[in-house]
Each structure stands twice: as structure tokens, then as C-alpha cells.
Amino acid sequence: MKSKIEKASLKAFMKQRRMGLNDLIQKIATNSYACKHPEVQSILNISQPAEPELNNANPSPPPSPSQQINLGPSSNPHAKPLDFQFLKVIGKGSFGKVLLARHKTEEHFYAVKVLQKKAILKKKEEKHIMSERNVLLKNVKHPFLVGLHYSFQTADKLYFVLDYINGGELFYHLQRERCFLEPRARFYAAEIASALGYLHSLNIVYRDLKPENILLDSQGHIVLTDFGLCKENIEPNGTTSTFCGTPEYLAPEVLHKQPYDRTVDWWCLGAVLYEMLYGLPPFYSRNTAEMYDNILNKPLQLKPNITNSARHLLESLLQKDRTKRLGAKNDFVEIKHHIFFSPINWDDLISKKLTPPFNPNVSGPNDLQHFDPEFTEEPVPNSIGQSPDSILITASVKEAAEAFLGFSYAPPVDSFL
Numbered sequence: 320m321k322s323k324i325e326k327a328s329l330k331a332f333m334k335q336r337r338m339g340l341n342d343l344i345q346k347i348a349t350n351s352y353a354c355k356h357p358e359v360q361s362i363l364n365i366s367q368p369a370e371p372e373l374n375n376a377n378p379s380p381p382p383s384p385s386q387q388i389n390l391g392p393s394s395n396p397h398a399k400p401l402d403f404q405f406l407k408v409i410g411k412g413s414f415g416k417v418l419l420a421r422h423k424t425e426e427h428f429y430a431v432k433v434l435q436k437k438a439i440l441k442k443k444e445e446k447h448i449m450s451e452r453n454v455l456l457k458n459v460k461h462p463f464l465v466g467l468h469y470s471f472q473t474a475d476k477l478y479f480v481l482d483y484i485n486g487g488e489l490f491y492h493l494q495r496e497r498c499f500l501e502p503r504a505r506f507y508a509a510e511i512a513s514a515l516g517y518l519h520s521l522n523i524v525y526r527d528l529k530p531e532n533i534l535l536d537s538q539g540h541i542v543l544t545d546f547g548l549c550k551e552n553i554e555p556n557g558t559t560s561t562f563c564g565t566p567e568y569l570a571p572e573v574l575h576k577q578p579y580d581r582t583v584d585w586w587c588l589g590a591v592l593y594e595m596l597y598g599l600p601p602f603y604s605r606n607t608a609e610m611y612d613n614i615l616n617k618p619l620q621l622k623p624n625i626t627n628s629a630r631h632l633l634e635s636l637l638q639k640d641r642t643k644r645l646g647a648k649n650d651f652v653e654i655k656h657h658i659f660f661s662p663i664n665w666d667d668l669i670s671k672k673l674t675p676p677f678n679p680n681v682s683g684p685n686d687l688q689h690f691d692p693e694f695t696e697e698p699v700p701n702s703i704g705q706s707p708d709s710i711l712i713t714a715s716v717k718e719a720a721e722a723f724l725g726f727s728y729a730p731p732v733d734s735f736l
Contacts, residue, residue: 398471400704408697409690414438428684432479433703462671463514465544484542486535486679487689493530497598501629503676504595509663510541515584516651528587529568539675566607567600571615571639585646589636596625601637632659
């Protein structure tokens with residue numbers, strides 16, 4: 320039985336992790352105790368440009384938003400919000416909402432991610448949004464990555480038309496069950512590792528693995544979603560240095576603001592596996608300054624209620640020195656061959672021939688039992704389905720429209736056959 324202190328810690332953790340990293344940093348910055356901590360002072364000192372290549376002595380003026388992300392003409396100019404009946408809010412983020420929607424003519428159900436251009440531009444996040452779109456274009460063939468059907472835009476909003484996945488977030492199931500038995504955690508970790516390995520094969524680092532971004536489909540298979548923090552074009556030995564991610568899952572090298580590589584994803588896999596087995600992430604503390612200090616300095620502590628193979632895998636993935644971390648040499652191949660995964664037939668896994676350890680038992684698209692009522696009870700905003708003709712074009716809306724040229728996308732006809 321968990322103590323009252325443990326329960327309070329868990330409740331605070333659930334509430335805190337719903338916040339974005341930027342919001343959390345702002346919260347820390349106003350806390351005088353936290354700001355005195357030397358590691359936190361170092362972490363908060365991120366006002367300079369994140370990517371080192373931008374720190375030129377004589378920088379040229381930045382290109383206009385349309386030049387930065389003009390990916391060419393739209394391939395799907397006819398899609399519009401009025402094509403859809405927006406039924407329920409099923410998720411929320413910093414820039415908008417995810418809605419269950421039914422296409423009026425196809426009568427097919429989709430998850431439509433609707434983002435406010437104004438909010439994206441205000442936080443200068445255009446590159447991350449376009450990166451999400453670019454990554455989605457590459458993912459349509461993988462069984463454990465959410466598929467993009469097409470995207471379109473109005474003067475003030477962006478729309479991603481995605482696979483509708485209604486088995487619930489892994490986060491939601493962990494909340495209800497506290498932790499999973501080892502065989503179930505192994506199955507999920509294997510499917511997640513397969514998805515990460517595929518992204519790495521495309522030179523993409525995911526960077527934001529956490530239970531909220533891991534969905535279960537109607538059969539109980541993993542579906543990785545939300546590619547907003549992905550970094551493209553990272554070669555096998557390449558690095559990047561942007562400070563981003565979710566506090567509980569930040570790898571030591573990210574906190575140190577050192578260059579990091581694709582092994583950052585294997586640290587996150589270790590953190591998620593630890594959470595599946597123990598109920599909280601490794602190094603977790605309600606005090607963020609203390610948690611960051613734990614990640615950087617505290618040795619990994621494992622309770623004795625797991626097998627030796629699970630213990631060894633966690634120690635290998637949650638290795639603070641990224642050069643010694645499992646996956647540092649041969650990436651996904653090393654993960655695949657670890658003894659913890661010896662019961663997994665990887666060919667059967669990728670073909671979805673392995674029976675998931677848990678079946679969400681959804682009755683159909685309207686079955687929202689695995690979505691948080693915090694979302695589903697929220698009314699659908701009328702503006703979501705507005706036609707661009709009904710919007711008053713202001714200067715800020717015009718700027719937003721120009722910033723996302725090339726966003727719209729429709730796949731070749733045979734992509735989903």
C-alpha cells in the first residue's frame with residue numbers, strides 16, 4: 320500500500336508533467352529557492368540561441384518566416400474545416416487541440432490536430448511545427464508511428480489529419496494501474512524501441528519520449544505520436560544541442576547543455592521502462608531543482624523486485640555517460656540483442672503477430688472510455704470548423720498565413736494501399 324506521502328508525490332507529478340517545459344522553466348525562474356541551486360542557474364541560462372551554429376560573430380539578418388519554411392505549393396488545396404464534423408476534444412497542447420472528427424463524405428473517423436498559427440508564431444515555434452509535418456510524411460509505413468493522411472490550413476489555423484487511435488495514452492493506463500508487470504512492460508518497450516530505431520534509420524532523433532506521447536491502438540499495440548520536438552538530419556555520429564524535452568525525462572547531457580546524439584532517445588526509453596515497472600520516473604522529485612540534481616549526480620537506485628535482465632537493461636540505458644550508454648555504438652541493434660528482450664521475436668513484433676498483453680476493448684470510434692474526461696468533457700470550439708471565408712483577415716492573420724507556406728500535404732494515392 321502506498322503511503323500518503325507517496326500518493327501526494329504521485330499526484331503532484333501527474334499535475335506537473337501536464338505543463339510544457341517552457342511553462343515549467345518560467346515557474347522555476349520565479350522560485351527564489353530553486354534559482355539559488357547552481358545546476359538550475361546553469362539550466363535557466365538559455366536566453367542565447369539554442370543552436371551553436373547560430374552564434375556567428377556577424378550574423379546575417381534572419382530570413383522571413385515564409386523563406387524559412389516555404390516547402391513548395393500545396394498538394395491538397397481543396398481540404399477545408401467544413402469537410403469535417405468535429406465531435407469531441409481528445410487532447411490539448413501548447414498551440415491547440417486534438418479532436419475526434421468524422422469526414423462528412425467519407426464517413427471515416429480521424430484525429431485532427433488543430434493548431435493556432437498566432438500562438439506558434441508568438442513563441443517562434445514554426446520550425447518545430449514544420450519539422451513535425453516533415454517527420455509525419457516519412458512515417459506512414461511504420462506500424463508503431465501515427466500516420467498523417469493529409470494536412471491543410473486556413474488563414475489562422477493549421478490542421479493535421481491523423482490516424483484516430485483510441486486505446487488511450489500509456490500515461491492514462493499507468494495512472495490507473497500504477498505500474499505494469501515485467502512481460503507487459505517488455506512488450507511496450509520493444510514496440511517503442513522498434514519505432515525509435517526506425518526514426519533513427521531516417522536520421523531523426525525523437526527527443527520527447529514520455530508516456531503521454533505513447534498511445535495504444537484498439538488492439539493494444541503501441542503508437543508513437545507528437546513529433547514536434549524531433550530533430551531531422553542527425554547522422555549516426557551527428558549531434559545537436561537544443562535544450563528541449565520534458566523535465567522528468569531529460570538526459571544528463573541535455574541538462575549540461577552539451578552536444579547530444581541519438582542516444583538521448585535510449586535514455587528516455589530507459590526512463591519510460593523504469594516508470595512502467597516502478598510507477599514514477601527515475602530520479603523524480605517534486606522539487607524540480609532536486610530532480611535535475613538527481614539526474615546529473617545521483618546513482619540509479621533499483622528496488623529488488625525486478626529480474627536481473629531488467630535491472631541490467633535499466634542500468635545500461637540510464638547510463639549518465641552517453642558514450643557508454645546502450646545504443647552508443649550500434650544503436651537499435653544493441654537494444655534488440657539485450658537479454659531482456661530475448662523472449663521477443665522481432666519479425667513477429669513488427670508484423671503485429673504478437674498478442675498485446677492488454678486489450679483496450681473499445682467498441683468503436685465513439686468509445687472514448689480511455690480518454691481523460693478533462694479533455695472529452697470540454698466543449699468543441701465553434702471556431703475549429705470555421706471556413707476561412709468567415710474570418711476577418713487582419714495583419715497578424717496575414718503574417719501567420721505567410722509563415723506556413725508549404726504546410727499542406729496530401730500523400731500519393733497508393734501510400735495507404
